[in-house]
Amino acid sequence: MSDILLDIQELSVTYDTVRGPVQAVSELSLQLPRGASIGIVGESGCGKTTLAKALIRLLPANGKISGGSIRFDGVNIARLSPAELRDMRWREIAMVPQSAMNSLNPVYQVGAQLVETMVVRQRMAKSAAWERAGELFKMVGIDPGRLHDYPHQFSGGMKQRATIALAMTLSPKLIIADEPTTALDVLVEARILNLLRDLKQTHGLTLIYITHDLSVVARTCDLMGVMYAGKLVEFGPTEQVIRRPLHPYTMGLIAAVPKGSIRGWEPVTIPGSPPELIHKLEGCRFVQRCPFATARCAVDTPALAEGAPGHWAACHYLDQAEQMREDARIPLTWARSRAGALEAI
Ligand SMILES: Nc1ncnc2c1ncn2[C@@H]1O[C@H](COP(=O)(O)OP(=O)(O)OP(=O)(O)O)[C@@H](O)[C@H]1O
Ligand SMILES: [Mg+2]
Numbered sequence: 001m002s003d004i005l006l007d008i009q010e011l012s013v014t015y016d017t018v019r020g021p022v023q024a025v026s027e028l029s030l031q032l033p034r035g036a037s038i039g040i041v042g043e044s045g046c047g048k049t050t051l052a053k054a055l056i057r058l059l060p061a062n063g064k065i066s067g068g069s070i071r072f073d074g075v076n077i078a079r080l081s082p083a084e085l086r087d088m089r090w091r092e093i094a095m096v097p098q099s100a101m102n103s104l105n106p107v108y109q110v111g112a113q114l115v116e117t118m119v120v121r122q123r124m125a126k127s128a129a130w131e132r133a134g135e136l137f138k139m140v141g142i143d144p145g146r147l148h149d150y151p152h153q154f155s156g157g158m159k160q161r162a163t164i165a166l167a168m169t170l171s172p173k174l175i176i177a178d179e180p181t182t183a184l185d186v187l188v189e190a191r192i193l194n195l196l197r198d199l200k201q202t203h204g205l206t207l208i209y210i211t212h213d214l215s216v217v218a219r220t221c222d223l224m225g226v227m228y229a230g231k232l233v234e235f236g237p238t239e240q241v242i243r244r245p246l247h248p249y250t251m252g253l254i255a256a257v258p259k260g261s262i263r264g265w266e267p268v269t270i271p272g273s274p275p276e277l278i279h280k281l282e283g284c285r286f287v288q289r290c291p292f293a294t295a296r297c298a299v300d301t302p303a304l305a306e307g308a309p310g311h312w313a314a315c316h317y318l319d320q321a322e323q324m325r326e327d328a329r330i331p332l333t334w335a336r337s338r339a340g341a342l343e344a345i
Helices: 048-055 082-088 110-122 126-139 156-168 186-203 214-220 238-243 248-255 295-299 318-328 338-344
Strands: 004-017 020-033 037-041 063-072 093-096 174-178 206-210 223-228 231-237 305-308 311-313
Touching: 004 048, 020 048, 020 063, 020 206, 020 223, 020 231, 037 048, 037 186, 037 214, 048 063, 048 093, 048 174, 048 206, 093 156, 110 126, 110 156, 126 156, 156 174, 156 186, 174 186, 186 206, 186 214, 206 214, 214 238, 223 238, 223 248, 231 238, 231 248, 248 318, 305 318
Parallel strands: 037 206, 037 223, 093 174, 174 206
Antiparallel strands: 004 020, 004 063, 223 231, 231 311, 305 311
């Protein structure tokens, strides 16, 4: 049994739109060891949800995998028939979708939705399935007495935890959670993060956690990937990425996190916004917003390179990362970028 549960090679995903093709994920490669948890961060529109949906082949009708391969436990997902895919979803890979709050069926009792999955997919007897549903409720911190409630009788946090219970019904190897706590208060968020961490430890679960909140990744995930404009621009052990980022985009994201306790400290803002993915993009996609960009960055696309053991970034200037890190903490540095200069006009 290989240690790598998920092996993504050069994955590209394209949406057909009236304005032309949008390449939402571009040549993304990533290997995820069994039992690991990875946080995927990046601004809105960078392709995080698209990546998640491609992994489980749940792209909308206008979306398709336009290149590369995804191997899950040795199986090429792109080649599976619809029947094989159905068999794999939930049993092998489950997803807690970004709109999880609305993903429970309003006309069925919440418990019945878990039971149906087990009866249909695992051919479990109904009584045993209700019992197991009660255990799953307990596991996510919901009183099993609420199994017969309808979704509207649940609070937002309970619905969110119920969708995690639903994802756990068939004990999958991998859970992909897409912004599962964004709409919740900090206390419920902390409970859900603890829950996912426990599930990882007790069930050997592998976890992909998508969020724009770096502090959540720092608390929850061993590994971290940073996406920018459809590309993976940095990847490595979370602590290392946060303490010693190698890509200027990651440096900006970290410097932009408010640190309320430090007096006189001013958060950075990264001027501009990610490029439209409808255009053919040359060079580094961050070039317009990067205060350290040179003429080379506009034409020469940087590949991911290992800047420190197990820590990769797609920047031509990995050897200057230390100086860039220092400069990136200063808000004025960011005004030097092309986008910053344009904003100043
Ligand atoms: N169904 C679709 N049809 C066409 N384009 C789409 C579709 N879904 C997403 N896109 C485009 O693909 C790109 C990536 O979108 P995606 O939803 O994956 O981003 P995201 O990183 O999850 O953003 P957010 O943080 O806002 O959830 C965006 O440019 C988006 O406009
Ligand atoms: Mg998303």
